[in-house]
Amino acid sequence: MAAVFPGRMSADIEGDFVVFLIGMRFNKPWKIHQWWGALTAMPRMLRTLAQRPELGLLAVEYAITPRGPLTIQYWRSVEQLEAFAKDAALPHRPAWHAFNKAVGGNGDVGIWHETYLVAAGRYEVLYANMPPFGLARAGEHVPMARKGDTAAARRGASAT
Incomplete structure (x- = not known):
């Protein structure tokens, strides 16, 4: 501890930085098969980012809200955050594709993010x-x- x-x-x-909030909302919590893939994708992404500091993630905090998980991420730059999200060789893009294929717009699971440039x-x-x-x-x-x-x-x- x-x-x-x-x-x-x-x-x-030192310098500018980015605060990135990203979370998931279990709109229909009983539909585990709908949200399990998205829930387990975030730890894989964060492990990759922890192993590769050059990608720009500085630190992360975790929270559980009444309707789902939330991470508070600190990034060196918005360019690095967006590069991570777009790179097909890194885990975000495949996870995003899988989420859209499995859940899409059916309303069972919500995901959200907010980006603040400081x-x-x-x-x-x-x-x-x-x-x-x-x-x-x-x-x-x-x-x-x-x-x-x-x-x-x-x-x-x-x-x-």
Whole structure:
């Protein structure tokens, strides 16, 4: 288990980065045969990305919501994220093809993603009594004093 850092910490990452949220919704949870393939495809993709850091994935966090799984991914660039998605030699494209063939638009399973491009320094992070998490795993876990005592200071906004 990761060590907890007592007190307040922040995160720092150099340059622009991407936050990519991707999840699945079990619209008809009893139809396991419809969602099992998509559910098991994500761990294969993430293993490939962990083994090949040059593809651009910096860190990933996992969550289970009441209707399905969610991953929060941190990428170096949107170009690397899109290259991974489009490359037929990597696991995303075959998984996407299989999902469309098996599920398509029948409504049994939903999948979704949101992509956020974050400009350098245009973010704010606070962790209290936490191990490195999220952006602190993608970048650097730093003492709060290094980033500022207020949310505005941490995101680089001028005090008014």
